[in-house]
Amino acid sequence: MIQLVFNGLVTGLLIALPALALALTFSVLRFANYAIGAMLTVGAYAAFGFNTLAGWPLPLATLGGMAAGALVAVGVNELVYERLRGCSGVTLLVASIGVALALENVVRFIAGNSPRGYAVALARPLRLFGLRINFEQITTLFAVVAVLAGIWVLFRFTRIGRAMRAVADNPDLAAVRGIGRRGVVTVVWALSGALAALAGVLIGLDATLDPQMGWTYTLPVFTAAILGGLASPMAAVAGALVLGVAEELATTVLAPQYRNIVAFLVMAVILLVRPSGLFGARWLTR
Amino acid sequence: MTAYLIATLALVAISTIAGLALNLQWGLGGLVNFGLFGFVMLGAYTCGLLNVAGWPPLLAMAAAILVTGLASATVSLISIRLSDDYLAIVSLGFAESLRLFISYEEWLTRGTLGVPGIMRPFAGWVPPSAADAVFLAFAVVCLAIVYTVFEILARSPFGRTLRATREDPMVAEALGKNVLWLRLRAFGLGGAALGIAGSLHAFNYTYIDPTQFGPVITAYAFMAVIIGGRGSNTGVLLAGFTVVLLLEGSRFLIDAFGLLDGAQLAALRLFLVGVALVTILIFKPNGFVREYRLISPTKERS
Amino acid sequence: MSALDVQGIEAGYGARSILHGVDLTVGDRGSLTVVGPNGSGKSTLMKVVVGLIRPSRGRIRLLGEDVTGLGAPARARRGVGYVPQEANVFRNMSVRENLKLGFEFIPSRQPSGFAGRLEAMLDLFPELADRLGTLAGHLSGGQRQMVAMAAALMPAPALLALDEPSAGLSPRNAGLLFAAIARIVESGVAVFMIEQNTRLGLGAVEDGLVLVAGQVRARAPAQALLADPEMRRLYLGAEATP
Numbered sequence: 001m002i003q004l005v006f007n008g009l010v011t012g013l014l015i016a017l018p019a020l021a022l023a024l025t026f027s028v029l030r031f032a033n034y035a036i037g038a039m040l041t042v043g044a045y046a047a048f049g050f051n052t053l054a055g056w057p058l059p060l061a062t063l064g065g066m067a068a069g070a071l072v073a074v075g076v077n078e079l080v081y082e083r084l085r086g087c088s089g090v091t092l093l094v095a096s097i098g099v100a101l102a103l104e105n106v107v108r109f110i111a112g113n114s115p116r117g118y119a120v121a122l123a124r125p126l127r128l129f130g131l132r133i134n135f136e137q138i139t140t141l142f143a144v145v146a147v148l149a150g151i152w153v154l155f156r157f158t159r160i161g162r163a164m165r166a167v168a169d170n171p172d173l174a175a176v177r178g179i180g181r182r183g184v185v186t187v188v189w190a191l192s193g194a195l196a197a198l199a200g201v202l203i204g205l206d207a208t209l210d211p212q213m214g215w216t217y218t219l220p221v222f223t224a225a226i227l228g229g230l231a232s233p234m235a236a237v238a239g240a241l242v243l244g245v246a247e248e249l250a251t252t253v254l255a256p257q258y259r260n261i262v263a264f265l266v267m268a269v270i271l272l273v274r275p276s277g278l279f280g281a282r283w284l285t286r
Numbered sequence: 287m288t289a290y291l292i293a294t295l296a297l298v299a300i301s302t303i304a305g306l307a308l309n310l311q312w313g314l315g316g317l318v319n320f321g322l323f324g325f326v327m328l329g330a331y332t333c334g335l336l337n338v339a340g341w342p343p344l345l346a347m348a349a350a351i352l353v354t355g356l357a358s359a360t361v362s363l364i365s366i367r368l369s370d371d372y373l374a375i376v377s378l379g380f381a382e383s384l385r386l387f388i389s390y391e392e393w394l395t396r397g398t399l400g401v402p403g404i405m406r407p408f409a410g411w412v413p414p415s416a417a418d419a420v421f422l423a424f425a426v427v428c429l430a431i432v433y434t435v436f437e438i439l440a441r442s443p444f445g446r447t448l449r450a451t452r453e454d455p456m457v458a459e460a461l462g463k464n465v466l467w468l469r470l471r472a473f474g475l476g477g478a479a480l481g482i483a484g485s486l487h488a489f490n491y492t493y494i495d496p497t498q499f500g501p502v503i504t505a506y507a508f509m510a511v512i513i514g515g516r517g518s519n520t521g522v523l524l525a526g527f528t529v530v531l532l533l534e535g536s537r538f539l540i541d542a543f544g545l546l547d548g549a550q551l552a553a554l555r556l557f558l559v560g561v562a563l564v565t566i567l568i569f570k571p572n573g574f575v576r577e578y579r580l581i582s583p584t585k586e587r588s
Numbered sequence: 589m590s591a592l593d594v595q596g597i598e599a600g601y602g603a604r605s606i607l608h609g610v611d612l613t614v615g616d617r618g619s620l621t622v623v624g625p626n627g628s629g630k631s632t633l634m635k636v637v638v639g640l641i642r643p644s645r646g647r648i649r650l651l652g653e654d655v656t657g658l659g660a661p662a663r664a665r666r667g668v669g670y671v672p673q674e675a676n677v678f679r680n681m682s683v684r685e686n687l688k689l690g691f692e693f694i695p696s697r698q699p700s701g702f703a704g705r706l707e708a709m710l711d712l713f714p715e716l717a718d719r720l721g722t723l724a725g726h727l728s729g730g731q732r733q734m735v736a737m738a739a740a741l742m743p744a745p746a747l748l749a750l751d752e753p754s755a756g757l758s759p760r761n762a763g764l765l766f767a768a769i770a771r772i773v774e775s776g777v778a779v780f781m782i783e784q785n786t787r788l789g790l791g792a793v794e795d796g797l798v799l800v801a802g803q804v805r806a807r808a809p810a811q812a813l814l815a816d817p818e819m820r821r822l823y824l825g826a827e828a829t830p
Contacts, residue, residue: 032371083568098563108553169678178664178693222375264379268364
């Protein structure tokens with residue numbers, strides 16, 4: 001039981017970063033980015049390239065992957081979303097599914113369909129307080145918690161963090177307070193791309209890399225963000241942890257391959273019962 | 287060559303029906319259905335499994351239409367009070383869940399092995415050499431029926447109110463139209479058409495397995511609607527018979543060149559579909575055919 | 589040199605023209621309230637001044653610099669401190685963060701840093717002193733107006749532009765707010781205000797301007813306008829009677 005909860009929390013942490021990225025772009029740009037899964041895949045494969053082809057050690061390759069993810073996200077924004085500025089959220093939504101298809105198939109074209117793995121040494125799992133903890137879980141735990149703490153500090157205590165929250169809160173007022181929208185949007189996309197890429201690497205470590213990996217995570221990532229209230233980035237993290245544990249506990253009654261069905265059921269219930277999310281009440285709208 | 291052409295045209299007819307379904311849901315009603323491929327899959331499996339179990343093809347197809355329509359309406363209920371972003375993910379979630387279910391519940395669906403031996407309608411009555419042509423004719427008749435019905439719907443009060451809810455749900459609500467009920471019917475009717483598309487898919491291949499159904503089907507339908515012009519059934523028809531024909535045709539054409547392997551070709555094609563979707567949204571957001579309007583264009587411009 | 593100099597403004601929405609050649613100036617340490625009946629073009633004038641609407645004709649100068657072609661963010665950075673009528677605070681952020689955001693994206697015109705400006709604002713609005721940690725969305729309407737005004741004043745703007753500050757406030761809160769506005773005017777910040785409530789609006793400033801049907805009908809010291817029975821009868825309505 002405790003083992004299940006622990007595994008669930010680690011699964012939740014894997015979902016947390018892209019869910020946070022999704023909620024971040026939604027809160028600032030007011031559209032749901034369906035390419036979040038494809039961004040995750042691109043980042044994971046970029047890190048794979050740095051790791052196996054260039055021979056960089058994995059931590060460095062991960063940073064490279066995050067930089068590549070950020071660049072791709074910013075580039076896509078310039079090429080696609082900025083040009084669609086002023087269109088409805090639904091149009092951007094449809095555009096993002098086109099982006100998802102394009103990105104995923106760039107990866108497939110270059111790297112092929114077969115699963116890949118990072119060049120890392122296998123380590124024996126640890127035993128701690130009766131818990132079986134493997135090396136990938138420890139990596140995930142430390143990496144995600146450290147990044148989340150960093151993001152929290154960024155949002156709370158830095159100038160650019162305040163600017164992002166201000167644009168999310170009230171874009172018109174942000175403009176008359178001298179905050180340039182364009183710069184904030186660029187930072188939001190860079191951050192979102194980097195977070196998705198890091199999650200991609202961690203998921204690739206946990207299982208394998210394949211071009212479909214991001215698409216498989218799209219549903220849980222959206223569920224987590226909706227659980228958190230879709231417009232509040234930090235609440236998406238809490239949503240991800242709740243979902244991770246729920247998915248893991250559900251394996252006691254459902255086959256493990258039905259994780260995504262669990263995510264869908266959780267989403268359906270939350271939308272029917274409390275569409276503002278578990279923690280959405282705190283977001284004050286005009 | 288004729289065989290290729292007939293096979294491709296059958297695929298085009300099926301994709302165009304899916305496009306028309308999406309045009310009713312999204313084009314007219316503003317209801318984003320990213321899970322479109324799931325409803326096609328549901329239609330195909332309902333029709334295929336019932337048929338293999340001994341139901342006559344047309345009866346199995348009727349059942350598939352009913353099941354898919356009802357399933358669509360039910361799925362749309364989950365988020366019908368919320369904005370369109372939510373219906374998009376809910377429909378996608380349904381589609382992914384259905385694909386998992388069909389892939390693993392082998393007692394019912396034979397899982398990844400797939401369902402072989404699906405009988406086409408009228409299969410016993412025609413010589414095998416003409417079977418493909420007869421099936422194509424059947425698919426085209428289905429397409430014509432869907433087009434006619436949806437065109438009548440679009441010009442009816444139902445269609446006009448649906449467009450009004452797309453522009454602004456508040457306005458329609460203020461006019462006393464029950465928006466929820468209206469959207470439910472639109473999504474259900476679109477779903478029924480997807481049931482037709484799914485059934486035709488099953489008849490066309492006479493064998494179905496879970497890998498045949500993926501987001502690409504959704505992307506094709508969106509392409510048809512966006513290129514054709516949101517809300518215009520005629521536009522979807524034209525787009526289906528040009529763009530989808532080109533894309534499907536390229537499947538056979540590029541095979542001739544030996545530069546890229548099959549997987550790379552498939553990836554390239556899907557990449558182009560994605561790029562095309564985005565490009566049209568940016569440069570030709572209203573598509574190529576105008577939506578039917580009650581108001582005359584001159585009046586509208588003033 | 590005047591803080592704000594508006595000359596020959598014609599503006600409107602689409603083809604419909606609302607302002608027909610409006611001229612006005614606000615002196616370096618001056619203050620001006622624009623009053624007039626509903627639909628006279630007050631809001632359009634405010635939007636033209638802060639850069640939300642481009643005029644079809646005319647010039648706008650800020651401290652002598654021509655800003656006619658600049659949008660709202662660029663004018664904000666050149667010293668226009670705008671307080672919109674509605675949605676004028678970041679609701680999900682604390683009062684302190686609101687003030688910080690007012691300060692850090694606009695070059696300050698005074699050498700004192702954030703702490704110094706914050707102190708000056710708390711002198712002006714003592715009510716905010718023990719609310720710095722509260723989310724702005726949880727404040728009362730009057731306090732929210734004060735936060736909005738303080739945020740706009742943080743970088744010591746060349747011109748404070750107030751859009752109907754009394755809107756939605758109870759008479760008591762409106763009274764408190766206009767007392768604070770009078771203190772701001774006193775301190776020497778140039779103020780440009782549009783206001784529905786003529787008695788409050790003219791009572792807090794030096795000069796008044798009556799706008800009717802998109803044209804300047806009268807311009808005089810605020811007290812003189814308030815005292816003129818003809819003006820009151822014709823344009824300012826019954827509410828101007830003390």
